[in-house]
Amino acid sequence: MGSEELLLEAGKSSELTAIFHTLAETDVEGEAKFSPMVCREIGKLIVCRTYATPLLELCHLVVAAGELSLQKGRYEFFFWDSGVAKSSSFFAYCQQLEFYANPHRLKVNSQTIDLTYKDGEFAIQYSRMPVLSALLEFMLSALGYCDMDDALKPLSKHDATKQDVSEAANSLSRKLYGYLKEHLPTAQSQRKFRKILSYCDNDADVIDDALILNFWQTASIDDEKGVDFKTFDSVVLTFIRVIQAVKSARDLSALRHAGSIGGDHEAGEINPDLLSETLESVEETITPLVQLNQSPFDQVKFLNKQEQTNLTMLLNAGELALRLPLSVLRSDVFSPPQARLTQALRRKAKNSELNEIIKEGPKETYQERQIIYQKLCRHIEHSLYASLHALATARSKEAISIILKLAPGIDFSGLHNMLNSEKRPTNVISLPSKSITDHFMDLLHDPDQVGEDVAKVMSQAETAYKGLARKGFKEDVRSNDDLVEAFSKGADLLGLISQDIDAYLERLDNLPLAGGGWHAQYSYDRSVFDAQFSKIYGGNA
């Protein structure tokens, strides 16, 4: 492929990246309209081509939206005048406007809105609405409002049928297919996959840290390959994806042989739903980090932006971080200086500045990087203790599960009896006066009441809570059910993340290093990366 074609291809796919960037940045009065998980869900629909069913749901939702509008058929208000795209916002919006809808056409229930057509019925769950809303926003950015509005026009008829909705959905599917054919080229991915497999003689099992570094040293300065493999972090991620893809393909093959999945498979044509499931399974380790940024977890600042950035490559690698420990470390340490070089190059910096950046090198050594991971582990443990205090303050029984995480084997029966498992009835005004809570917390710190072990853990929890000056740790949790949920479920996510960091640190501890220690390894790698950066960016350092 010539360089012009490569640029053309990159330009087409960058439009899609720009649309996803816009989707992620879309806000309602400063708050993100679509959660990171919703944006990721749309990404999966697009790359796995599983958008047909969601488009059908969306078209039914457009009918409902037009029905709920004061001006019949004006579906826009439902999607752009209902606030942040959350199930609860859509539910509230539907309840508020149900009065204006034709009761023979639309019913607002607690879990769904139900549509009745002459030729059938359809129900849409509120939990699906954030994704469907984001899908419409994506479609409008990709295809334009006029084209979309024309395609949705048949749905604004007062007597639109279920068949009309299906036809509109099919029409949108065809339009999106055509758009993606143009803007989601497969050639680049195909090329990357084939080059890497060819480099390791079609055997992904031989991929290790040394092979990845060698590949980058060659490919990043290769005129033809360089476009795809310039940065070390992108090379590491690509290798990780190749290994994950090969493993997933083997798993699928084994399932087919065992007859667990359908036998109508043709080589290279995986059922889109199966492909989507495969992606979900690969993303298992990064998902907790993404989830922490969405409601209700985002009410508590468990991890700040820098802490999340520090964990991204490690969690993207998942269990492969244990197989490619040096690559993950190299990527984390040497990617920032390479990013600075790329930025400098973009603003046409002189060679002397590039040389200066290369000379300056990374901001941290391998040992310092490991200390960052250790600090993250300690911070997560600290957050778990603080969450325990918050949940105990709210008298939530979820506190028990955190105690079990922090101190497995502890006798918590004393605590168990004191926590109230029953949800507060909504029609009763609770009187959690400060003095009652203080008394309750005193009891939880009293060894005679809850036992030595629990009292000690509760004291540590209180200290941790008071020491955290982040969002969520200072609010009154007693009257905030969402905050209770954020602390209890957030603790589970933190636990998963912590396990991955612990396992990785242990792997690094036991890693046999050629030079005898981390200092020697870093010095060696530093010279390799400095030399390679000079070759790529034309510096002479």
Added chain:
Amino acid sequence: MSSPSTKDAETIFQALDQLDHLLSATDETPQKVGFNELFSYAHNPKHVPSPALNNALMNDLSVRRDLKRLLSKQALAHLPRAAAASTGDIVEREADGFRLTLKVSKADETQIYLLIEAIDRSESPSLVFVQEEDGPIYRLVIDDFYDGEAQILLQSDNEVLKALRKAKSEVILR
């Protein structure tokens, strides 16, 4: 390379790689003008358009087309281009129960008042959109439509004023 397992692996890799690519935006990644912003711009007088939207409204035909469609659906009043016989600058337009008049300030000739009056309508518009023929769409916010009228003071070199004076411009009140 052609074994079924390798072909599957390639398909899975493509999806993973494309997903990484789609979600790889950094602060420096360009953005498209989203419909969310276009809707706010068309509806909400408090919405401050981003530089990207301002740029798109000047240069991007498809964004202008989308805004026009949106405005046509929700216009309180549509004051179309002036009659073909009109020559010179337009100082008054009337349609759909509203009248727009341009008047030079007595105190300062470089300042022009845009008077918006409801002749036989009870609604209060909050936004004025002016579209030049095949040109950009401008927006003015009506801060205080009181007792059936409002006035906006404009400098004589204001782009919106220039557009309002052109016979082939269209005006939408929202």
